Amino acid sequence: MIQKFFWGLYEMFLGRPIPANFTNDYREVVFPNTGLLLIIITLAIVLIYYYVLNRMMSTGLYKTQHWVMFLVLNAIIAFIIPVVQVNANGIDTHSYTFMFAFLNVIYSLVLFFLFSILLKRGSVQAWTTPVKWPNKK
Amino acid sequence: MLPNTKFYSIHIALIGLLLTLAGCYTKQSAEEERDPDIAVPPQGRSSAEAPAEPTELQEPSTVHVNVYLEISNGMKGFMPPVVAGKAGTEFQERMNRLVSEVQDGRYVDRKAFYLAKEDAQGKPVLDSVSYNVIKKYIANGIRDDVRGTPLPEMLRAALQQSLDHEAVAVIISDFIHGPSDQGQFLSLDSDIRGALREAERQGLVVAVLGDLSAFHGTYHPAVKKPEVRRILKGEQIPFYTWVIGKQPDVQVVINRVFRDLPQQQAYFGFAYKTTPFSALLKSGNFKPAGIVYCSSRNADPCTSVNLQPQPDEQVEFTVGIDLSTLPANMQRVAYLKQHLKVMGNGCRAAMVSVIATDEGIRATPDLARYTHFVRVQVTQLTANSGSVYIQLPHVYPAWVEKWSTENDNNPIKEPGRTYQLTKIMDGVQALYRDQSDHIFNVSVQFNKAD
Known part of the structure; x- marks a missing residue:
C-alpha cells in the first residue's frame, strides 16, 4: 500500500524506472525508502526550526533568510538520499537516477513549505516566517 | 556564538536520523535468500522442485x-x-x-x-x-x-x-x-x-x-x-x-x-524434465533490453518475468540454462543454433543467439551454474500473461x-x-514416438509489465 503510493508519486512524473530491469528495486525499495525519509526528515527539520530553535530556545533564527537556509538544507538531503539509495541497492546509475533526485528535491520544497504553514502557528518567534498568512493575530 | 553551535548539533542529529532510517526497506541480497540457515518459509522452487531433482x-x-x-x-x-x-x-x-x-x-x-x-x-x-x-x-x-x-x-x-x-x-x-x-x-x-x-x-x-x-x-x-x-x-x-x-x-x-x-x-x-535455468536480468554480462524485469525482486533463479515490448523498443533478455547433463554433441553451440526453438504462448518470441559459457562468464559466481546462454527476443504480446518456451526437440x-x-x-x-539403417532406426524411433516431443523444455513465465 505504502509502496504503491510512493511508486505512483514518483512515476507520475518520471515514468517507468530506467534501466527497466531494476524496476522492482525502485518500486519496492528505493521509492518507498526515499519517500518515507523525505517526509520524516522534512517534518523533523520543520519541527526543529519552529519548536526547538524558535520556541524552546531563542536563537534569533526567525527571519525568512534563516527559514530558507533550512529549506535548502532539507533540499540537499533530499537530493543525496535517492542517489545513496540507488547505489546501496546495486542499481546501475542512469540519468533517470538524477531526474529522480531532482524530483525529490522539488517534493522536499513543497513539503517543507506545507509543513511550515501547518506548524508555524505553534512557534513563538517565527510564527510569521516565511509569511504571515494564514495566521492572524 | 551560541546559535551557531546549536545549528551544528542539529546537523549531527539529522545525519544520525538519516543513518538510522536508511535501513527501513533494505535490499535483501540473493546470498541471504539462498542461505539454508535462515529460517524462511521455503519458496516455490525449493519446495516444489527439490525432491524431483535428484532422481532426474x-x-x-x-x-x-x-x-x-x-x-x-x-x-x-x-x-x-x-x-x-x-x-x-x-x-x-x-x-x-x-x-x-x-x-x-x-x-x-x-x-x-x-x-x-x-x-x-x-x-x-x-x-x-x-x-x-x-x-x-x-x-x-x-x-x-x-x-x-x-x-x-x-x-x-x-x-x-x-x-x-x-x-x-x-x-x-x-x-x-x-x-x-x-x-x-x-x-x-x-x-x-x-x-x-x-x-x-x-x-x-x-x-x-x-x-x-x-x-x-x-x-x-x-x-x-x-x-x-x-x-x-x-x-x-x-x-x-x-x-x-x-x-x-x-x-x-x-x-x-x-x-x-x-x-x-x-x-x-532421452528427456530432461528439470533443466535448471534462470532469466538473467541483472547480470553485467548479459544486459537486457526494453522493458523487462524479474517478477520477484530477489528470485534466484528468476523463472518469471514482467515485460512489455514497445513498438520502438523490443524486449530482449538472456536465459541461462544448465545443459551439462545432455549428451556432448547436443551441447555443441552449432547443434543448438540449428535445433533450439524459442516459442511464445501469449507473445511473439524468437531466439536471437545462443552461446556456451567461457572463462569470462564462469568467473561470475551466479553465472557459473549455467552452461549455455540463450538470448530471447519478444516483439509483441498477444495476452497479458503466458510463457516463453525454450525447447530442444527430438531431431x-x-x-x-x-x-x-x-x-x-x-x-x-x-x-x-x-x-537399411534407416529402417532399423525407424524401429527404435517408433518405440519412443509417443513420449515427450522435447529433449528439454524450459518455460519462462511472463506477465505484462504494469
Missing part, C-alpha cells in the same frame, strides 16, 4: 555394465590379427579402449563381457567371458565360425539379460541383418521395435553411436547379389555401439566411460540417412553404408 539429474557415481560383442563371421574383418609394426583397425583401437575403461575405469562397478553369436538353431547365444578373453578376441580376431546373427533376436536377448542384471547394455555390432528368412527384411523396423519394447516399458533409453573402421577380410553383405561375399582390404565399413539403460546410467557410460564419442550419435527416449539424426543404403553389396564402390 544426478548421475550415479558408478554403473553396472554388460558388454556384448557380436562375433559372427561378418565381424571378423574388423578384428584382423594384430601384427607388430602394423596398426590395428579403428574398431580394434576403439574396442580395446572401451573394454579397458569398462574393466578398470572408476565409473563402472559390476561388469560382464559377452560374446554374442547364434547356435545351430539360429537362436542367439550370449557367452559370458572374462576380460582377457574378450581382449584376445579384439586383438587376435575371431576363430569361431558363426553365421550372421538375426539382429532383433540378439538385441532382445542382450536387453533381457541386462534388465535382469540391472546393467547398462553395450552392444557392439555391424548391424548387418542376416536373417535365415529373407522375408524378415520387410519387417525389420517392427522387429527391432518389438525387440526393444521392454526397454521402453521399463523407462530405458537408447543411444546409438556410429563409427567407421577399416575392414580386412570377408565381407558378408545383406544383399547377396551379385556377390555373396567379398574380400575387402581396408575399406571403411560402419559398426555401431548401442547403449541401452536408464538415462542417468547411459549418460555416465557415454560421457565418462566412453569419453571420445564418434560424430555419429543418435539418442532415443532425427541426419547422418542415419547418409549411412543407410538399399544395396550394400559393393562397399568398395559405396563405402561406409549399412543396409
Whole structure:
C-alpha cells in the first residue's frame, strides 16, 4: 500500500524506472525508502526550526533568510538520499537516477513549505516566517 | 556564538536520523535468500522442485555394465590379427579402449563381457567371458565360425539379460541383418521395435553411436547379389555401439566411460524434465533490453518475468540454462543454433543467439551454474500473461540417412553404408514416438509489465 503510493508519486512524473530491469528495486525499495525519509526528515527539520530553535530556545533564527537556509538544507538531503539509495541497492546509475533526485528535491520544497504553514502557528518567534498568512493575530 | 553551535548539533542529529532510517526497506541480497540457515518459509522452487531433482539429474557415481560383442563371421574383418609394426583397425583401437575403461575405469562397478553369436538353431547365444578373453578376441580376431546373427533376436536377448542384471547394455555390432528368412527384411523396423519394447516399458533409453573402421577380410553383405561375399582390404565399413539403460546410467557410460564419442550419435527416449535455468536480468554480462524485469525482486533463479515490448523498443533478455547433463554433441553451440526453438504462448518470441559459457562468464559466481546462454527476443504480446518456451526437440539424426543404403553389396564402390539403417532406426524411433516431443523444455513465465 505504502509502496504503491510512493511508486505512483514518483512515476507520475518520471515514468517507468530506467534501466527497466531494476524496476522492482525502485518500486519496492528505493521509492518507498526515499519517500518515507523525505517526509520524516522534512517534518523533523520543520519541527526543529519552529519548536526547538524558535520556541524552546531563542536563537534569533526567525527571519525568512534563516527559514530558507533550512529549506535548502532539507533540499540537499533530499537530493543525496535517492542517489545513496540507488547505489546501496546495486542499481546501475542512469540519468533517470538524477531526474529522480531532482524530483525529490522539488517534493522536499513543497513539503517543507506545507509543513511550515501547518506548524508555524505553534512557534513563538517565527510564527510569521516565511509569511504571515494564514495566521492572524 | 551560541546559535551557531546549536545549528551544528542539529546537523549531527539529522545525519544520525538519516543513518538510522536508511535501513527501513533494505535490499535483501540473493546470498541471504539462498542461505539454508535462515529460517524462511521455503519458496516455490525449493519446495516444489527439490525432491524431483535428484532422481532426474544426478548421475550415479558408478554403473553396472554388460558388454556384448557380436562375433559372427561378418565381424571378423574388423578384428584382423594384430601384427607388430602394423596398426590395428579403428574398431580394434576403439574396442580395446572401451573394454579397458569398462574393466578398470572408476565409473563402472559390476561388469560382464559377452560374446554374442547364434547356435545351430539360429537362436542367439550370449557367452559370458572374462576380460582377457574378450581382449584376445579384439586383438587376435575371431576363430569361431558363426553365421550372421538375426539382429532383433540378439538385441532382445542382450536387453533381457541386462534388465535382469540391472546393467547398462553395450552392444557392439555391424548391424548387418542376416536373417535365415529373407522375408524378415520387410519387417525389420517392427522387429527391432518389438525387440526393444521392454526397454521402453521399463523407462530405458537408447543411444546409438556410429563409427567407421577399416575392414580386412570377408565381407558378408545383406544383399547377396551379385556377390555373396567379398574380400575387402581396408575399406571403411560402419559398426555401431548401442547403449541401452536408464538415462542417468547411459549418460555416465557415454560421457565418462566412453569419453571420445564418434560424430555419429543418435539418442532415443532421452528427456530432461528439470533443466535448471534462470532469466538473467541483472547480470553485467548479459544486459537486457526494453522493458523487462524479474517478477520477484530477489528470485534466484528468476523463472518469471514482467515485460512489455514497445513498438520502438523490443524486449530482449538472456536465459541461462544448465545443459551439462545432455549428451556432448547436443551441447555443441552449432547443434543448438540449428535445433533450439524459442516459442511464445501469449507473445511473439524468437531466439536471437545462443552461446556456451567461457572463462569470462564462469568467473561470475551466479553465472557459473549455467552452461549455455540463450538470448530471447519478444516483439509483441498477444495476452497479458503466458510463457516463453525454450525447447530442444527430438531431431532425427541426419547422418542415419547418409549411412543407410538399399544395396550394400559393393562397399568398395559405396563405402561406409549399412543396409537399411534407416529402417532399423525407424524401429527404435517408433518405440519412443509417443513420449515427450522435447529433449528439454524450459518455460519462462511472463506477465505484462504494469
